[in-house]
Amino acid sequence: MANTMRKRKIAVLGSRSVGKSSLVIQFIENHFVEPYHPTIESTFSKGVLYKGVEYDCDIIDTAGQDEYSILNSKHAIGIHGYVLVYSITSRRSFDMIKIVYDKIIDFCGKNDIPCVIVGAKTDLQSSPNSRQVQPDEGEELAKLNKAAWVETSAKNNVNVGKVFELCLAEIEKRSSHSQTDQPEPSKCIVM
Numbered sequence: 771m772a773n774t775m776r777k778r779k780i781a782v783l784g785s786r787s788v789g790k791s792s793l794v795i796q797f798i799e800n801h802f803v804e805p806y807h808p809t810i811e812s813t814f815s816k817g818v819l820y821k822g823v824e825y826d827c828d829i830i831d832t833a834g835q836d837e838y839s840i841l842n843s844k845h846a847i848g849i850h851g852y853v854l855v856y857s858i859t860s861r862r863s864f865d866m867i868k869i870v871y872d873k874i875i876d877f878c879g880k881n882d883i884p885c886v887i888v889g890a891k892t893d894l895q896s897s898p899n900s901r902q903v904q905p906d907e908g909e910e911l912a913k914l915n916k917a918a919w920v921e922t923s924a925k926n927n928v929n930v931g932k933v934f935e936l937c938l939a940e941i942e943k944r945s946s947h948s949q950t951d952q953p954e955p956s957k958c959i960v961m
């Protein structure tokens with residue numbers, strides 16, 4: 771029988787401890803992990819039915835980045851879409867999104883990429899003064915970068931599935947003109 775599932779590779783990036791693994795694990799395994807275990811790198815696979823099409827998604831949960839991290843080429847080459855995560859309780863992690871986004875754009879030599887910007891840990895906003903990034907700031911950044919945006923709580927399982935649906939939508943929006951399932955090759959040369 772022919773394999774009709776479309777393969778899509780999605781990389782999840784952002785600062786340390788913003789909730790990348792928790793988001794991915796809630797999506798894949800439907801539970802929340804309270805203790806913090808720094809990620810080295812893990813890849814998860816899941817079949818996702820979106821708009822009547824079955825996608826075989828590889829989701830790459832990366833180690834947290836900082837200003838000085840060099841973008842790993844395997845997080846840019848062969849990747850169809852990106853999930854860039856900040857915590858709504860950390861202004862610094864929000865600022866990091868712009869840095870990581872620009873690194874990907876530079877590496878890929880494109881004007882924009884299929885991307886969802888995610889404001890994580892919304893359940894913490896009930897504690898006084900814990901929200902450092904307002905929803906309209908997230909939305910504005912996404913608009914500027916032609917990306918989708920959503921706020922989530924992995925803890926309460928809010929909007930977790932939506933992140934990956936939005937990512938598939940961003941991927942499909944850009945690939946609708948080409949019939950290929952391969953991401954566009956990077957235009958840069960790695961010396």
Ligand SMILES: Nc1nc2c(ncn2[C@@H]2O[C@H](COP(=O)(O)OP(=O)(O)OP(=O)(O)O)[C@@H](O)[C@H]2O)c(=O)[nH]1
Pocket residue numbers: 785786787788789790791792793803804805806807808809810832833834835890891892893894922923924925926
């Ligand atoms: N309250 C709350 N805590 C969360 C949420 N998501 C993650 N956390 C907590 O935040 C901490 C870090 O979460 P991780 O998912 O490990 O973060 P990460 O971005 O994968 O971290 P690195 O592996 O260092 O890159 C853990 O203690 C989680 O339990 C959330 O939605 N709400």
